[in-house]
Amino acid sequence: MVAAYSLVTKFGAKQKDVATVLGCSQATVANWVKEVGFQKEINGLQRELNDANEYIEELQHMLPPPEEDYIDGDYSEEDDY
Template structure:
């Protein structure tokens, strides 16, 4: 998959030519290119989230503690009947 992605995106090979060399269909190569592209986006986003979390941890000591009605990432609201 990664080889197909690199051949198409980095070296400008046509998907049909890559498919012929790898012994698969052009549609398969197209799906691989798409999937590897998505994986790169996800990896990039994960790095951004990791960086943001490190920064947040540095700032956390400057914030007041959560309020009493804050439970696991959300605020608890009692329903009034």
């Protein structure tokens, strides 16, 4: 998958040519390129979150405690908006 992604995005190869070389369909290569792109984006966001965790923890300690109806990251009743 990563090889297909790199060949298409970094080297400008056509998906159908990559598919021929890898012995799969062009649709498979298209899906791999899309999936690796999503994984790359997710990993980038995860790195940003990891880098920001210390700051996030400082902010969290500055906030008042959650309300009683707050359970496991969500409100048990309708959210107040």
